[in-house]
Amino acid sequence: MTTVPSDNRPARRPFPSGFAWGAATAAYQIEGATTEGGRTPSIWDTFSHTPGRTENGDTGDTAVDHYHRFREDVRLMADLGLTAYRFSIAWPRIQPTGRGPLSQPGLDFYRALTDELLEHGITPAATLYHWDLPQELEDAGGWPARDTAYRFAEYAALTAEALGDRVPTWITLNEPWCSAFMGYAAGAHAPGRTDAADALRAAHHLNLGHGLAVGALRAALPASARLSVSLNLHAVRPRSDRPEDREAARRIDAVGNRIFTSPMLKGRYDDDLLKDTAHLVDWDTLVHDGDLAETSRPIDLLGLNYYAPTVVSSPANGERLPREDGHGTGSHSVWPGAEDVAFHRANEDVTAMGWPIDPTGLSDTLTALHHEFGLPLLVTENGAAFDDTVSPDGTVHDPERTAYVRDHLEAVADAIAAGADVRGYYLWSLMDNFEWGYGYSKRFGIVHIDYATQKRTPKSSAHWYSEAIRRGGLD
Ligand code: IFM
16 A cells, blocks of 8 residues: 655755656647647647547647746746756648648747746757658558658658757657557557557558657757657566466567567567467568668667556456456457456555556666666656645645655666666646547646646646755655
């Protein structure tokens, strides 16, 4: 059971100097202004406007109106003492047709945002793709089509030329697992397609797009720029030591994790993954000569998004969770080639998403990544949704979120103590926002949003985080 701390108890252990104390957001979840400045629809505009796709029919049309209120939001970050901020660039805002020259109003917005951050001493980290593919590119085939990888590299190159003088850290993709499998296999995310083979094709083209973008970014950016990718690696645990449960864990690790880490960091697809999925896709045709040299172009930092561990067993060894891995899937499996694996709750201490709270998954994963790849690491997302309420005096007291963040920062400190070179922590999320298929029903922010008035109120977790940053995580 996670203990609830008093609000002013800081994380106990030291973090390296220069550690990035950040928060993260994504364009479609916060910006709103979806038709301003020449922005065109992304797959998430189309999806969220399709009846039945999101809770209450919620869309990102207004979101938290960050497009118009970004100065206020940056001031809020500065007041909290954040030293770093991870945001995403909306592809359809700056390259509305998904190809060709960039749009001036779109660039102006991100120039103004980054200027404001730098003026307040906050270091920006830009994610190029946090799920908002221009609809025009989806109409041309989306990520299952190889050309999308080349379009992504072109967008990356042009964006780096335009903003490279002010953004030191660039993240190519956010959670390509979600883009490929939630979007094209389970259909729970945009574009809502349900074809396992297309999902595997999407995964390869995301890997290729990442590698091509890394090449394009290196060519366009100053040598000091740091390149990364944010992966939501599943901290997979077999439910028991039985061989069949370990086999279930291997399968999920293959299609949940190694389908991205192996091509990106080792220049190969692992044989067991190819075997598990051979009945779905012809990998020899999908992967062209030279692709794996592209996908594995060196990066400088590896970004981990961590929320909860994933406990699995063979189907015979336990009940199945109705919503696989708590990711809100429908009737189509999100796990091509591993459809019959059973998922279990790691424990009963869960967030409002139903995701188990277990910080050891974070320290274990950071330590394992350090040993396997030896790269500097960033926690590019970590945080929790809870059902927050506003007190009569207008404050929002969220001790569960404070406990979650504190315990996960302790886990980061454990990994650092075990030798992992962790350079920063970006709390998800700065503000309550549009939580994809869940609409506005789930609140992940350390800043509360009153959606009727757009009033921002830092929750008690924000004050706690601010104090921890002020002390550098030291007791
Ligand atoms: O809100 C999302 C974010 O966009 C990607 N990572 C997980 C978060 C919580 O579900």
